[in-house]
Amino acid sequence: xxxxxxxxxxxxxxxxxxxxxxxxxxxxxxxxxLNRFHIKIAGLTFGAHFTEGYALGTIGYAIGSLNKxxxxxxxxxxxxxxxxLIGIFLGSLLFGWLSDxxxxxxxxxxxxxxxxxxxxxxxxxxxxxVLCALRVLIGIGMGGDFAVGHAILAEFSPRKHSGVLLGSFxxxxxxxxxxxxxxxxxxxxxxxxxxxxxxASAGMPALLVLVLRIGTPESxxxxxxxxxxxxxxxxxxKHFGPNVTIDAxxxxxxxxxxxxxxxxxxxxxxxxxxxxxFFVCLVIPYFAIYTFLPSILKSINLSEGSGADLLLNAFLxxxxxxxx
Numbered sequence: 001x002x003x004x005x006x007x008x009x010x011x012x013x014x015x016x017x018x019x020x021x022x023x024x025x026x027x028x029x030x031x032x033x034l035n036r037f038h039i040k041i042a043g044l045t046f047g048a049h050f051t052e053g054y055a056l057g058t059i060g061y062a063i064g065s066l067n068k069x070x071x072x073x074x075x076x077x078x079x080x081x082x083x084x085l086i087g088i089f090l091g092s093l094l095f096g097w098l099s100d101x102x103x104x105x106x107x108x109x110x111x112x113x114x115x116x117x118x119x120x121x122x123x124x125x126x127x128x129x130v131l132c133a134l135r136v137l138i139g140i141g142m143g144g145d146f147a148v149g150h151a152i153l154a155e156f157s158p159r160k161h162s163g164v165l166l167g168s169f170x171x172x173x174x175x176x177x178x179x180x181x182x183x184x185x186x187x188x189x190x191x192x193x194x195x196x197x198x199x200a201s202a203g204m205p206a207l208l209v210l211v212l213r214i215g216t217p218e219s220x221x222x223x224x225x226x227x228x229x230x231x232x233x234x235x236x237x238k239h240f241g242p243n244v245t246i247d248a249x250x251x252x253x254x255x256x257x258x259x260x261x262x263x264x265x266x267x268x269x270x271x272x273x274x275x276x277x278f279f280v281c282l283v284i285p286y287f288a289i290y291t292f293l294p295s296i297l298k299s300i301n302l303s304e305g306s307g308a309d310l311l312l313n314a315f316l317x318x319x320x321x322x323x324x
Contacts, residue, residue, distance in 0.1 A: 029220070029236055029246045030159045037239040038157060042165050044216065045153045046172045047209045048112065052142045053176030055119060055202035056084055057290075059135070061184025064294050065195035066131075076128040081291040083132045085283070087139020088146065095144030097260075104152045105218040111144030112210040119203035123196045131199075138202075155219040167324050174320040176205075178313040181293070185309050188294075220246050290316075 027033075063080060066072065072080070091111070099107045118137035125131035150166060157165050183201075188194050217239065220232035224246060236246050263272045289296065290312075297309065 027244050029156075029240065029244055032158050032240045032244045034158060034161055035240065038161070038165075041153055041156050041216075044209060044213055045149045045165075045169065047205065047212070048145050048149050049169045049173040050176035051112075051115070051202065051205040051209055052145065053173035053178075054180045054205060055115065055138055055142070055176075056287075057177035057180025058184060058198050058202055059084070060181065060291050060293050061188035062195040062198050063292075065188040065198070069192055069195070070126075070128060072128060076132070077292075079132055080128060080135065082287070083135035084139035084142065085287060087136040087141075088143040089139075090136075091140035091143020092147045093143070093260075094140070096147035099144075099148045099151065100222075103218050104148050104155070104222055105216055107144050107148040108152060108216055109210070109213055111141045111148065112206055112213060114138070114141035114144070116203055116206040116210050119206050120200050122202075123200035125196075152216075152219055155221040164324075171317075171320040171324055174316050177290075178316055181290070181309065181313050184294075 059081060063072070063077060066080075067077070095107045095111060115138055118134045118141065122131060122134050125134060150169070153165055154162060180198075180202075184198055188198055217235045218231070220235045223229075223232040223235070232246055236244055262268065293309065293312065
């Protein structure tokens with residue numbers, strides 16, 4: 001074939017496809033050796049999950065302390081405990097869709113800008129309604145990160161390590177959640193405003209993650225699916241070396257028909273039902289128990305000391321480790 005008759009984009013795609021030929025000395029992005037950039041992306045994702053677990057974990061002990069300063073009835077107690085979960089539901093739907101339209105990188109930053117701002121703002125909440133709104137905002141940011149953080153990590157990770165990298169988030173999330181519980185256990189009643197400090201403290205790791213995420217490149221697989229081949233190749237070569245290429249079919253699923261209806265097509269409906277059922281069974285007892293753990297322990301006369309709290313939290317970490 002006369003290469004002069006091909007467009008630059010077609011030449012790039014042909015060049016990318018040659019990565020399957022070992023004689024060329026090229027390596028596919030899926031098979032690239034683990035390097036510092038992979039570790040950075042994993043660290044940013046793990047840092048995010050630690051922050052999110054921590055931010056969700058603070059509310060359990062904060063509610064008891066808050067109730068002494070701003071009395072709460074059963075309605076507001078339940079709504080404050082579930083507000084972040086409501087936000088996660090809304091945020092994952094919105095930002096998951098936007099990330100396919102606008103790209104991963106923008107949502108990767110925006111989600112933690114929302115979390116950081118709302119987490120610090122909790123310090124100045126004066127009513128249950130304001131605090132509830134801020135917790136919903138935090139959840140919206142988390143929903144965006146849950147949708148995009150996993151996608152970015154998966155789209156950059158070599159296939160050999162992707163399972164461990166993607167599976168490890170549950171351990172990191174649980175550690176953040178448990179640390180929040182332990183801090184709340186010891187400091188939630190230290191002063192009248194202790195609940196403010198406890199809730200707002202989630203802003204510190206969130207701010208660190210936000211700053212470190214600045215400069216993160218766009219997913220080359222997403223760029224390839226949008227026909228932006230030159231940009232995809234430049235990112236791959238910059239971060240993984242000149243001999244690493246991205247397969248031409250890596251972006252196909254970005255350019256095909258999408259939308260929420262895609263999840264209910266015959267080839268995906270069983271996966272959709274399984275995942276929804278699994279997480280419903282996981283989240284309902286998990287947060288119903290641990291969000292209101294201090295009140296539960298007090299009602300059965302186990303609130304004295306911290307032995308029962310530490311034992312239950314230790315089982316959380318143990319379960320996460322066994323799962324991975």
